[in-house]
């Protein structure tokens with residue numbers, strides 16, 4: 001059931017929808033009263049969308065966001081309608097938009113759960129063809145954005161002596177992978193960021209973990225299959241078979257598999273878990 005927006009979407013402006021889904025139907029939920037902010041939610045088959053839906057189904061009020069442009073705001077607004085949350089324009093590389101987003105979340109009680117999901121594969125590719133510009137974009141989206149968002153929400157979490165920060169890492173951030181250039185380097189940074197926050201703010205009741213997806217069937221994954229197939233001059237099917245041979249379960253995962261891990265780390269079952277980088281990757285062989 002989709003609700004009606006009360007105010008327009010814009011940087012810092014929340015479009016709020018009526019709550020729907022499991023929480024509204026009175027089923028037991030674990031995240032009732034919690035406010036979650038999820039970045040990078042516009043892709044119809046994306047991990048962000050699956051995480052937002054899973055958190056909302058457990059009773060959280062979810063603020064879904066993405067950077068403005070190319071129909072993304074319409075998509076997050078529709079998602080907010082579906083899950084009974086709120087929609088927000090938020091480019092994670094823009095410090096001002098981050099401040100506005102956290103202020104807007106403050107009207108709902110502040111961010112209890114931050115899911116730093118937005119990411120880009122720009123800058124992935126053979127190391128020798130990586131440009132400084134691509135590396136900079138990768139740094140700003142994959143690492144600096146999550147860091148700035150964490151900085152913005154942590155003071156409110158300290159006040160509550162509670163909070164969950166869940167970063168989207170990657171198996172590319174746990175082992176070296178050829179031809180992943182900046183992406184792998186930045187995701188290794190996410191691994192370190194996660195541990196740093198967990199160590200520094202654990203004493204204040206804040207848990208910080210990363211989920212490290214393997215091959216998950218989203219547009220981003222398909223784009224990387226196509227890129228690698230073209231680079232090596234092999235058919236797409238052959239490239240996929242070859243990649244999945246390194247996965248014990250011999251298949252790509254679903255966004256919902258990642259959302260299930262996020263839910264675990266966001267909810268009471270993850271109470272005593274902090275500082276981990278959790279691979280959800282079907283038993284993939286990590287690189288170096």
Ligand SMILES: NC(=O)c1ccc[n+]([C@@H]2O[C@H](COP(=O)([O-])OP(=O)(O)OC[C@H]3O[C@@H](n4cnc5c(N)ncnc54)[C@H](O)[C@@H]3O)[C@@H](O)[C@H]2O)c1
Pocket residue numbers: 039040041042043045046047048066067072090091092093116117118119120141168169170171172212213214215216217218219220221
């Ligand atoms: N799909 C996989 O196989 C896989 C594997 C490992 C890690 N991941 C990670 O999971 C996360 C989600 O990936 P996905 O597969 O759903 O990809 P996706 O491309 O479908 O989603 C990425 C989202 O991030 C958003 N985004 C990009 N730049 C942004 C910015 N500056 N500000 C705000 N949002 C921005 C995009 O608009 C998009 O909605 C990413 O962090 C990605 O690195 C995915």
